[in-house]
Amino acid sequence: MVRPTDKTANNRTPRELNRALVLDLVQEHGPISRTNLARLSGLTKPTVSAIIEELLDSGSVRDVGSESRGGRPARLLEFNDDSAAYLGIEIGVEQTAVAVADARGRTRARLEQPAVLRDPHRTVRDVVELLPKVLQLAGVPRKRLRGACAILPGLIERPSGVCVLAPNLGWERFPLRAELSRALRMQVPVYNLPQAAAVAEGELGAARGHASYVWIYVGLGVGAGLVVDGRLFFGMQGYSGEIGHCRVADDGPPCGCGRRGCLETFTSVMALRRAAEAASSRSSALAALPRPHAVAAIASAALAGDEAARGIFHQAGAQLARGIGVLLNLLNPQLVVLGGEAIAAPDILLAGLREELPRHAVRAGEVPVVASPLGSEAGLLGAVLLAREGAVRSLRLVPDGVLQDSAP
Numbered sequence: 001m002v003r004p005t006d007k008t009a010n011n012r013t014p015r016e017l018n019r020a021l022v023l024d025l026v027q028e029h030g031p032i033s034r035t036n037l038a039r040l041s042g043l044t045k046p047t048v049s050a051i052i053e054e055l056l057d058s059g060s061v062r063d064v065g066s067e068s069r070g071g072r073p074a075r076l077l078e079f080n081d082d083s084a085a086y087l088g089i090e091i092g093v094e095q096t097a098v099a100v101a102d103a104r105g106r107t108r109a110r111l112e113q114p115a116v117l118r119d120p121h122r123t124v125r126d127v128v129e130l131l132p133k134v135l136q137l138a139g140v141p142r143k144r145l146r147g148a149c150a151i152l153p154g155l156i157e158r159p160s161g162v163c164v165l166a167p168n169l170g171w172e173r174f175p176l177r178a179e180l181s182r183a184l185r186m187q188v189p190v191y192n193l194p195q196a197a198a199v200a201e202g203e204l205g206a207a208r209g210h211a212s213y214v215w216i217y218v219g220l221g222v223g224a225g226l227v228v229d230g231r232l233f234f235g236m237q238g239y240s241g242e243i244g245h246c247r248v249a250d251d252g253p254p255c256g257c258g259r260r261g262c263l264e265t266f267t268s269v270m271a272l273r274r275a276a277e278a279a280s281s282r283s284s285a286l287a288a289l290p291r292p293h294a295v296a297a298i299a300s301a302a303l304a305g306d307e308a309a310r311g312i313f314h315q316a317g318a319q320l321a322r323g324i325g326v327l328l329n330l331l332n333p334q335l336v337v338l339g340g341e342a343i344a345a346p347d348i349l350l351a352g353l354r355e356e357l358p359r360h361a362v363r364a365g366e367v368p369v370v371a372s373p374l375g376s377e378a379g380l381l382g383a384v385l386l387a388r389e390g391a392v393r394s395l396r397l398v399p400d401g402v403l404q405d406s407a408p
């Protein structure tokens with residue numbers, strides 16, 4: 001999967017690398033014999049057997065009987081989905097959601113409750129209250145939890161995990177990592193939403209098999225998760241990917257950041273609502289909708305053929321091209337994936353984007369731009385995967401930047 005830091009592979013001992021390899025092979029190919037593991041891994045049979053003893057002891061792998069095809073029966077091993085569980089936490093503008101996944105990273109249960117804005121301490125208490133409920137729903141005892149990760153839409157300082165600014169949550173300089181880690185009595189690293197969504201997209205979605213891609217969030221704000229050569233790119237303090245505040249017009253609308261003409265004043269949920277209000281005088285479909293316009297309702301009008309509504313998404317796509325063009329020129333990614341609630345009529349928005357992109361990037365036509373197949377769950381799925389990634393590496397005794405750099 002996409003690795004959060006570049007420290008780990010280099011720091012692993014050969015023994016740790018071999019153990020990770022064998023565990024991955026059991027997960028992918030089990031039930032499988034030691035002989036076949038040796039064949040697939042290229043390791044010697046005694047090495048594989050020693051690793052398997054360790055994995056059996058830790059419960060990560062279990063013996064599921066023997067297979068006999070003439071000759072001596074071979075014991076078969078399988079990955080134990082119940083050997084660990086991971087907690088993902090998504091702090092959103094509408095709701096606070098938690099999910100529990102099994103050792104494989106598959107979601108077992110999910111719960112949410114309405115967000116309370118401008119009160120981060122209350123949000124932390126909400127997460128504490130949701131935890132036993134979601135564990136019960138998943139049928140998972142607390143002691144099985146091996147890792148957690150939280151995400152939110154805002155600037156997260158690394159390595160401290162302080163939420164420096166989340167305008168849409170009404171948060172400023174809140175030590176989220178420290179507060180959650182203390183309240184849940186476990187390490188809870190914090191990422192921003194596009195970074196986590198990018199990880200999920202690489203593991204489960206449109207970016208599988210890609211080493212360099214960009215995940216663009218278009219919701220209340222606009223931001224990007226950057227994956228470069230198989231790793232999330234954070235920058236000096238973790239503030240990479242803030243393309244929503246690229247200035248795309250000299251005299252544009254005022255932005256939450258205090259400047260004018262930022263990309264997100266043209267493409268976010270608020271921008272779509274503003275455009276729908278402005279277009280209501282020439283569209284009876286938009287005029288008839290309740291205020292403020294819901295993005296889903298504008299999208300329904302567009303998909304039903306309303307020209308004004310179609311124009312809104314087409315125009316949002318064309319504006320988005322200005323920000324994406326910069327990223328294409330800078331990073332030369334293999335793929336661009338769009339997600340977030342403003343990507344509600346993706347075909348129309350993508351048509352506007354593709355039309356405009358060549359004006360802002362060289363060789364733009366060679367880079368596919370697609371809507372995320374993961375929908376609104378991308379961020380939470382990413383949080384769960386990042387929770388597992390941090391914990392599995394610590395179980396493998398690998399020095400881990402994510403955990404090391406961020407003690408509460």
Ligand SMILES: [Zn+2]
Pocket residue numbers: 244245255256257258259262
């Ligand atoms: Zn701005």
